[in-house]
Amino acid sequence: MAVAMQTTAILGTGSYLPKEEVPNEEVAAPAGVTADWIERKTQITSRRRAAPDEATSDLAVRAAREALDQAGIDVGRIGYLIVATSTGDSPQPPTSCLVQDALSAHGAACFDINVVCSGFVYALAVAHSLIALRPGSYALVVGADVYSRILDATDRRTAVLFGDGAGAVVVGPAPGPSGIIGFDLCSDGGASRLIRVDAGGSRLPASYETLAAGGHYFRMDGRGVTDFVMKTVPPVLDGLLDGAGYRPHDVDVFVPHQANGVLLTELIGRAGLDGARTPRTLEKYGNVGSASVPVALDHANRSGLLSEGDLVLLAGFGGGMSIGACLLHWSAPPAPAARKGQTS
Known part of the structure; x- marks a missing residue:
């Protein structure tokens, strides 16, 4: 499914990573591997773990407040609040409604999206479409996951990879010619296992x-x-770029899902995106699921990796199996440096 409307833009970013750092040494022994093995296979050296009293909505609220502050948008102007997660606080109610209540975003329509690690890009596409139907409105889009609660510590295929975190963006009317160019969303349910x-x-x-x-x-x-x-x-990314009249070498910043460092390096080469600036957060935070793309985007914003007018390509991929890609020209103002507990 391809969409091409230049009506909205990302106006601010935010993220929150729990305070507890979990080094490779801590997760290696239960999984039957060594810390060096984890770093060699994944390039991850640590990850964050939510506190016992923190759930997905708590992380989401912290990231959302950062994004709202950076965008300079009052929460009362948010018309839509979308949370992408596969580890909601509970099966019901929607985690987004808990986030709404905590933020006092009482004018927002709330719902969750579960497309696992592609969820944030899917949620961004939905927000973009809703704003196009209701010009002048704003959306708060959050990706948040607490995978530490559903991991088998003895399973080296998963336990060493995942961490907890949340990232958020405010989406609204594009301030000028910059903004979202288009999306490509696709799924293969035959690979869902x-x-x-x-x-x-x-x-x-x-x-x-x-x-x-x-x-x-x-x-x-x-x-x-x-x-x-x-x-x-790679074909999905190439198709999105080609449809908008661009080639991989035109991309200034590539923000992919931070699944695994070795995989990420290979993907960049396969997609022809070696010349793009690519934020990497997985070394410190691991794979944070649906939070991965917005956390990396916030890192890029707060570290000065993004400049106005940059051609930015976002890519989420994961369970379903699903892929979500977004192409945009960057327009958000420079973000202040990250505070303690945030990406840096």
């Missing part, structure tokens, strides 16, 4: 048996995911 949580839904409700079998844990076929990404993501 590559990333999954088997139990806890309507097919396998939570029970003693599902808990004993570890059905509530996050599972992933890492080799299958890598093969899927390398085969499908």
Whole structure:
């Protein structure tokens, strides 16, 4: 599905990473590997873990406030509040409604999107379309996940990769010629078994048996995911660029899902994006799921990696299996330096 409307722009960014840092040494032993093995296979050296009293909505609220402050938009002007997550506070109510209440964003229509690690880009596309239908409105789009609560510490395919975090953007009317150019969203349900949580839904409700079998844990076929990404993501990115009249060498900043450092390096080469500036947050924060793209975008914004007018390409990919890509010209004002507890 391709969309091409230059009506909206990202006006501000924010992120929040929990305070607790978890080094490779801590997750290596339960997973049956070494800290050096984790860094060699993933390029990750640490990740963040939510405090016992922090849930996904708490992280989302912190990131949302950062984005609102940076955009200079009062929360009362937010018409839509979308949270992309696959680890909501609970099955019901929507996590977005909890975020709305905490922010006092009472005028916003709220809903969640679960497209796993592609969720933020999908949510951004929905926000873009809603604003196009209601010119002058604003949306708050948040990607947030707390994967530490659904990981099997003995599973080296997942336990060493994931961390907790949230990232957010404010989307609204483009201030000039810059703004969102277009999206490409696509899914392959035939590959849905590559990333999954088997139990806890309507097919396998939570029970003693599902808990004993570890059905509530996050599972992933890492080799299958890598093969899927390398085969499908570069053509999607190339198609989006080509449809807008650009080539990979035109991209100034590439903001991909921070899944795995080795995979990311290979993807950049396969997509012909070696010349683009690419923020990397996975070394310090690991894979933060649907928060990955907005956390990396906020990092780029607050570290001075982005300049007005830059051609920016966002790419999310993950469970479903799904891919979400967004092309835009950067227009948000420079963000202040990150504060303690934020990306830096």
